[in-house]
Amino acid sequence: MFRILLLLALVGVVVWMITARRREPPAPPPADLPKSPGAPQAMLACGHCGVHLPRDEALCDAQGRAFCSEAHRLAGPR
Numbered sequence: 001m002f003r004i005l006l007l008l009a010l011v012g013v014v015v016w017m018i019t020a021r022r023r024e025p026p027a028p029p030p031a032d033l034p035k036s037p038g039a040p041q042a043m044l045a046c047g048h049c050g051v052h053l054p055r056d057e058a059l060c061d062a063q064g065r066a067f068c069s070e071a072h073r074l075a076g077p078r
Ligand SMILES: [Zn+2]
Pocket: 046, 047, 048, 049, 050, 051, 067, 068, 069, 072
């Protein structure tokens, strides 16, 4: 009888250890890094008025020259 109780206790401990391990919360995901403002961008000068603007805001003509606006692109380089 004592052996059965001991066996049940052992089984209970094993089950408890397994379930306790499963209940452990998963590791929290790494905290989001603060968003970097982005890689520095090349600044281009408008071919018409000379104002500087980021490359992704520039309008380029067929020759690859950058302009600050559609009006200046149509006006062409000065
Ligand atoms: Zn311009």
